[in-house]
Amino acid sequence: MIKQGMKPIHPGQILKEMYLEPLSLNQTDAAANLGIARKTLSMLLNGHQGVSAEMALRLSKAFNTSPELWLNMQRNYDLWNAGQRVKLSQIKVFRKPRNASSRAILSHA
């Protein structure tokens, strides 16, 4: 469930504030060890790009976390943003037909 009121924090901010900074790790060294370009890390840290599955694996190895930690943060972030722009109002809820052989019925159709 997403708290629709609060905009979720970008995973890059967590990476910066809770992983790089406590370790006094600079971006140049961190990027080198992660096997990515310094620019890629900078973009991620500043919320200009998301955490891909590959990136989640790299982060999980370097920081001894689960890859799901990073992807779930990204998922919540993406979900909130998608919810801001997608209009679901015309989508009807599919309902189970009473008769097993009949076709499905839309909630208001």
Added chain:
Amino acid sequence: MIKQGMKPIHPGQILKEMYLEPLSLNQTDAAANLGIARKTLSMLLNGHQGVSAEMALRLSKAFNTSPELWLNMQRNYDLWNAGQRVKLSQIKVFRKPRNASSRAILSHA
């Protein structure tokens, strides 16, 4: 945690077998209600494309599920596939420095 041995099932297969088929819903009607092209749904059902955040919201509305259900399936699928191709062997584990003012140290550096 991902079971690294078993290839996870694509969310499109779940959508097809556990949602569309039990409702006797055809792709044409389902796509129309979801507000997407019939082709887009077909590609998803056959595993030729993934579940985006937008798509997860559409599916959650139409099938009365959480969007996380769909995105987590997609995440596990993506993670497994990324794990097949990314080599993490040269990534060292960042370790906390003993001295708070010193810089971080790589596990084998």
Added chain:
DNA sequence: CTACTTGTAACCTGATACGTAACATGTTAT
């Protein structure tokens, strides 16, 4: 036969991840 359903190919648009190279700016060390 005809209509419906499904898979898919061709083609196009837009977004995103990631890379290299380069530059401006700010900070730190000498």
Added chain:
DNA sequence: ATAACATGTTACGTATCAGGTTACAAGTAG
């Protein structure tokens, strides 16, 4: 102050992916 380093960012290029339209082939049901 000069030099070295750190960071943010721009420009440019490549690859991948979501999604759309149109159209066609093949299977199934009337």
